[in-house]
Amino acid sequence: MNKLHGTGVALVTPFTATGAVDYAAWLRLLDFAITGGVDYLVINGTTGESPTVTASEKIELLARARQHVAGRVPLVYGIGGNDTAAVEGQLRSTDLTGVAAILSASPAYNKPSQAGLVAHYQRLADASPLPLLLYNVPGRTASNISADTTLKLAQHPNIIGIKEASGNVEQCLAILAGKPADFLFLSGDDMLTVPLIACGSQGIISVLANAFPQKFSDMTRAALAGDYARANELLHYFVPLNPLMYEESNPVGVKAALALQGVCEAAVRLPLVPASDGLTARIKALL
Template structure:
């Protein structure tokens, strides 16, 4: 059922114009760049999309535009998360199954729930979702880590099909891979560790940098999934410098600058985020020119 999520998904950035409005021409360019770059699916309204700075009206308009531009070419996953379970459940109920194939929902941030609180939060989503659900664990942003035991407990629920795991402790990823149900997906949320996770038995990545290098990144993951590890790691080692650059001054500042240098879209952000420094842009330019 969820094999379409094996491989490379990209967490789409939201292009803005110099006045801070959504740049729909840039959105079109980015979606086409990723589709033509052979990634397996697109993730809409994730963290990289600066979704916390988008109004409800902007989100609705952005979703409609991406759905139209994609035109069923690739599966679509939508990010629906927050720290008020009732509000998240209401948003989940509104997701149109005609437009999206799965929901990605982050561990509640800021209020730092217990492991039981995390379980009950996701159980509420599971019980009300019209679509399959991917868990998303990113302690660096949420302030709390969803432990492997909680993830594996949630894996028994009928709508929970996998986890995007962005924990810094790789041992936790290995524990989940080792003990998960056969059809439960373990998807990396860390671009640098995505290939090692795949080689260890994971299913792919939801990538930031993959939208800047869609052909290369998706090929790397496909090679890893097919056991061609030498070729896969050759690509990873080539991309290593830009993986560092992309996050050196925060996400999505880095990836937006990469997309700007590549001519895909501009790199404007909304406060409190700002564009990368001139020195980092110079490093990104040199890498892309050399690459």
């Protein structure tokens, strides 16, 4: 799965001021990312506000992306949830034509044991018509996929990698040290991209790359090429920006940054609310 090395962007879902999906802005966002140099696109992840995007909207977003991107970069599609049988049904019923892999976040709220996580993902991997990427994000799901569990799941032939967003560097190193050579390790934390590449990561699925595709992609490529002087220079550019992306929850901050650049509106769906005037002003000052 070398085509999923480098920078993947966890795309936001653009909305109009009235809350409808803004499909014109969606196409602008796709082009903004691709011309900025990202290596692949991730659709319907948590940054895309997947809990509040309807099933029919998700189908339409994927269909329009497939047509508009037209093979220029790979597409990864998010299908996850806390009902294993329901997720299995979505994997079997969704038209995944043109999709390279599935990104599946671990179950939120249920707080399964490590044995439960293994059983959940093994069942999904058996059912999925496409390769599966694990997604560990304890800050959202309230449970952690341990390094031992990740390495156990890495033995499944249809589980090809992990987006690791625990923020636990020791856990990341344990996975990198023990994983099979062909198992993808992708950072889920933008600010750990460069250090984790230095330790063996193959790339990142990024939030910041929505609003800063060129700088972020250049940073990742420099790190993968071993040019850490250039990679660190770009990483340091993002140090003051990154916390603002999450201060009022993701994707509120990055949508404000996109709106300031004219790519899409800052609108989000309840229970999220758009960036406050103060946060927007601080993002604008850094831009």
